[in-house]
Amino acid sequence: MGEIISDALMSFGAGFAGAAFSNAQGPGQALDDIMTMVGFEKLHEVAERKRVKREYSVQKYKESLAQGIISIDEGNLQDPPLSIVGPALEASKYYIEEQELREMFSKLITTSMDKSKGMIAHPSFVEIIKQLSPLDANILKSFKNTMTHPVAKIISIRPNGYFELNDYFIVDELFDNQSIIDVTKSIANLDRLGLIKISEGIIENEEYFMEHPNVKTHLEMYKQESPVLKVNRLDVTSYGVGFINSCVRI
Known part of the structure; x- marks a missing residue:
């Protein structure tokens, strides 16, 4: 974010920035004016929308995991292999906004927690999901x-x-x-x-x-x-x- 603002400020030139400061009521107002000129408010709006979308995706991910775990018979519930759940949780951070891929990570984790199905899960499946598109x-x-x-x-x-x-x-x-x-x-x-x-x-x-x-x-x-x-x-x-x-x- 800082690099974007700095580059935008440089493009205005010293004379233009100086004029903005001289016409402002004070340093604080001048900074607000310049940030508005370079589109800081738009950048903030984009960042805020991204934050809200990510929070929604994280919540859906948690719900999917919970539903998957609840569906496992209590007698078949087991601790998931770290070789699967560790890489899966780490990788899913970067794909969490894609519903299809998010659900794949969730399903892989819950499958590995089910004794009756865990043997079909494989650590390499994490890398496979990372190479898929929603259409795939x-x-x-x-x-x-x-x-x-x-x-x-x-x-x-x-x-x-x-x-x-x-x-x-x-x-x-x-x-x-x-x-x-x-x-x-x-x-x-x-x-x-x-x-x-x-x-x-x-x-x-x-x-x-x-x-x-x-x-x-x-x-x-x-x-x-x-x-x-x-x-x-x-x-x-x-x-x-x-x-x-x-x-x-x-």
């Missing part, structure tokens, strides 16, 4: 009823093979408000983290891609390339199953 988290939630999703990429057929115009994406009513580009980034990230994998396989509802409005719009972008869809299957890995069971509230 929501895609993982979409596996609540299935471990498989159809995925497609947009390609252009060439004489010596095919050229990828767009990487793999998934279509689901949960993501209708998301751009296909953003979804492809999330799929690539989840694949990179070892939570999912792309497999060759028969997909029964392949035609669903062709009829989806977002896909039609995206295909129109590449119409000069005579685009076609290459449909495969997206599967959750065994590591991904453990992560979902430990960290994803469904």
Whole structure:
């Protein structure tokens, strides 16, 4: 905060600042005037909104942890491994304002406190959550009823093979408000983290891609390339199953 104010003051120049002091009723008033000129009040408003939002997020985090602990049978309640709860609480400070990620940290901690589930929790899951976006988290939630999703990429057929115009994406009513580009980034990230994998396989509802409005719009972008869809299957890995069971509230 001090650096922002100092830089702003420097930009005014000595003559302008001197004039502000000479016209003020006193040093205190002059300081108030200059702070107003450099937008200090706006900075204060931003800081105050940030503080209120953080306090709200911390409260929601506490409530989520409490609800998770209460839901554990008393006979299964155990002290959480320090290797999980320590890094999880430390890391969650920086992601607490993102509801999806906040809930993942909460779920991981409460899972590690449950004797009947604790064995599926793993310290590496903390680092996984830190590398997720809210969209990544929501895609993982979409596996609540299935471990498989159809995925497609947009390609252009060439004489010596095919050229990828767009990487793999998934279509689901949960993501209708998301751009296909953003979804492809999330799929690539989840694949990179070892939570999912792309497999060759028969997909029964392949035609669903062709009829989806977002896909039609995206295909129109590449119409000069005579685009076609290459449909495969997206599967959750065994590591991904453990992560979902430990960290994803469904």
